[in-house]
Amino acid sequence: MVNIDKNKEFRIFIDRLKFAYRQFLLFNELQNRRNNETWKMNDIFWEAILASISLGHLSELAKMFEKQNPRFDDVFSIHYFTDYDFANHGETIEKLIILGKKYLKHYDVETYKNLEIFFKDLKLTTMDIENLFDKMIDVTEKIRTDYGIDYEIKPNFLRQKEFITNTILNLENTLNKGVEKLKEEALTNRFIS
Numbered sequence: 001m002v003n004i005d006k007n008k009e010f011r012i013f014i015d016r017l018k019f020a021y022r023q024f025l026l027f028n029e030l031q032n033r034r035n036n037e038t039w040k041m042n043d044i045f046w047e048a049i050l051a052s053i054s055l056g057h058l059s060e061l062a063k064m065f066e067k068q069n070p071r072f073d074d075v076f077s078i079h080y081f082t083d084y085d086f087a088n089h090g091e092t093i094e095k096l097i098i099l100g101k102k103y104l105k106h107y108d109v110e111t112y113k114n115l116e117i118f119f120k121d122l123k124l125t126t127m128d129i130e131n132l133f134d135k136m137i138d139v140t141e142k143i144r145t146d147y148g149i150d151y152e153i154k155p156n157f158l159r160q161k162e163f164i165t166n167t168i169l170n171l172e173n174t175l176n177k178g179v180e181k182l183k184e185e186a187l188t189n190r191f192i193s
Contacts, residue, residue, distance in 0.1 A: 010147035013064075014140060020060030021133055021157060025164040027053040028126065033168070038175045055104065058124075061132065062100030065093050089135055092128040099124065 030050055033039050039046050086093060099122060102108040111118045141154040 007148040010144075011149070014149075014153060016060060016064070017136060017140065018157065018160065020057045020064075021137070022160050022164060023053050023057035023060070024129060024133060025161055026168070027057060029164055029168040031126075033172065036172070038172065057129070058096065058099060059104045061129070062096045062104055064136075065096055066100065086135065089128075089132045092124070092132050095122055095124045095128070096132075098122065 027050060030039075030046065030053070034043075034046070034050075102111040103118065137154055137157045141152065144151075144153050
């Protein structure tokens with residue numbers, strides 16, 4: 001059994017993983033609605049949110065796969081998973097590390113001068129990220145008891161997906177009602193004038 005500090009650290013790591021996963025799910029849900037009329041009406045707003053959420057989950061993942069820097073104290077990272085095989089995700093992890101170094105943490109001049117080319121060459125897909133999250137969640141579930149967690153973790157992650165989808169649907173319904181009301185008011189005002 002790992003000591004209490006490691007147990008607490010692991011719980012914090014799980015919280016960071018859940019947060020990143022929720023951002024990823026939210027990004028996908030919003031991305032799938034980009035062509036919706038209600039969302040198109042406020043595209044600048046939604047584009048800013050999409051970019052922020054994307055940067056959020058990608059930077060969280062990039063941090064999790066960072067190697068420990070001896071200049072700093074311990075950090076929460078993938079060291080929990082050292083006994084597990086991430087070889088199938090090596091390319092994705094390497095892309096995240098490159099993204100972290102050149103775009104998320106540092107303003108690499110050449111990268112920023114050629115952002116479109118950088119992202120095109122990086123070829124980091126949503127499916128790559130989703131598969132990596134799935135692997136991380138599976139491994140976290142396997143090792144949870146080593147860190148004093150006696151309840152299953154994976155169902156909580158699965159519920160996150162349902163929660164995000166339902167929340168976006170509710171938001172979309174509310175926005176659609178608001179748009180319809182605005183259209184009715186505009187028609188009414190046109191006839192009154």
